[in-house]
Amino acid sequence: MDDTGSELKTVRLRSPVTTEDLVGLEIGNVVYIDGLVYTAREGVYKKVVDDGTPLPGDVASIGNVNFHCSPAARVNPDGSFEMGAVTATASFRFSKWMSRWFDISQAKVIVGKGGMSSADYREHFVPRGAVYLTTVGYGTGALLGRGIRKVRAAHWLDELGIAQAMWVLEVENFGPFLVESDLAGNSLFERENAKIAANVERLYAGTRPATLRRYGETDRREDELI
Amino acid sequence: MIPIETIHATAGRLMSKAAIEIPDDYLGALRDMASTEKGPLSCFVIKTMLSNYDAAKEDRRAMCADTGVPRWYVKYGNEARVEGGPVALETALRRATAEATNGVPLRPNRVHPLWRTDHDNNVGINAPEIEYSFHPEGDWVELTTVHKGGLFGTDYRMLFPGDGIDGIKRFYLDALLAFGKRGLACQPAIVGIGLGGSKDTCMVLGKQAACLRVVGDRNPDPRIAALEEELKTLGNEVGMGAMGFAGSSMVVDCHIEVGYCHTGGMPMSVHMFCLSSRRACARIHADGTVVERTDPQWFTEYARRETVEWTTQDQSSRQSG
16 A cells, blocks of 8 residues: 555465465565455355365365455346455454365465464464465455456355355455464464553553453353352 | 435435445544554554545445444434325335445345345344434434444443442443454444443443444533543553554544433443444435435434423422522
């Protein structure tokens, strides 16, 4: 983003990507993508990972960049598609599918909202040479919408609906994204959380816990909450 | 008599405007934050969002693809009459919601909670919500649509009078930290706080405080206004900016609405209206004139029911004394 006047390092990636393309990425880098990106979230994961339905194409035809996304899209009467804005959905909910998904799809890049835990990165991403890119904002839907050149396919649209279908997109200068996890499994969010944590004690200084507590604040259900 | 087609056409325009155009008050505040934010990542995010607003307006596409869950706030002037009555008005709002979902397009977010049935038009059982208020005079109807994100940034807690202002601050900080990390609240946000009322009222007031009051607006009670300022400052001192990156841009503004509650309690709700604070409003007059704006002006003296029409015991004893 030149007009942001940012000092952040910017990288262009072409999808399908190779592990070599990802070697130089560092957390906090700005990334734009050209080539093929597809959407897949719980609807597709259930269908492919849980139910064993084969993917509709190989890496050459769908790419290896998985966007955790539901588009604001319309299906025209002639069967063509109108894609207005696209933004990511929160990824942490998809942890349980990721290992099997990587093995089946050969995905190398996950693009989503909010990242996943560093445990997820270590367990699922690092062994498979995959990185996580987070969308920016959140909600750069219009900028990302501009980067879509063409909807190549919308798989399982009737069955899964617009929000959960697998949209295969041809994109150009699609971004910006930020590298949240690199090939080593470092997490940008966790690094930033640690900076903020240093201040928390001072913020809460002098305040007392609420008179009436809630389960969740204690994990012992035999505890009383008062 | 307000023609029903004017209601329908205006509702359609508002749906589109809310999804595409960031309101000026929020935009101005975010530009200010772009100039004060020192955290490089947080600042990058804010500046990117500013260019996203431009792209949305230029291309007439939704600024964020999670176009939230559309809802309606309707205010009737006391003399207003709508062709076909309130049922026709509701039908028009539901139809406009469905048409705009397909037209803009918006994301069809609304599904059945259990069966996940999606009509692909943001209309379904009890959706979109339509809330009403009234004004003591006027032959107009005001429509406000809000498309608020639906997953993160809201919480409720039953506090007690003994928890005091400190208890309010603590729960407020809890909510900011819980939903601010990784930017789940899509901050910088307009934070709305409901204090008092019954539990449902507390939630409604807090949500309306976040979604229906513009940046810079202050509660008419000067002590509550001071608390709004204090909580806004406190929120920006958490150390967190956009996307949960280190910075100072968490709270664009803080609005508090209160309602009388049970003498033993002090219920509190927190709501965060995100980087795509989608709201649009119009007043439709009896002669069919439509005036659009972005400030819903929802909270008036009448809407807050600040007055009582009889003399209270307290006042009469003071008068006789």
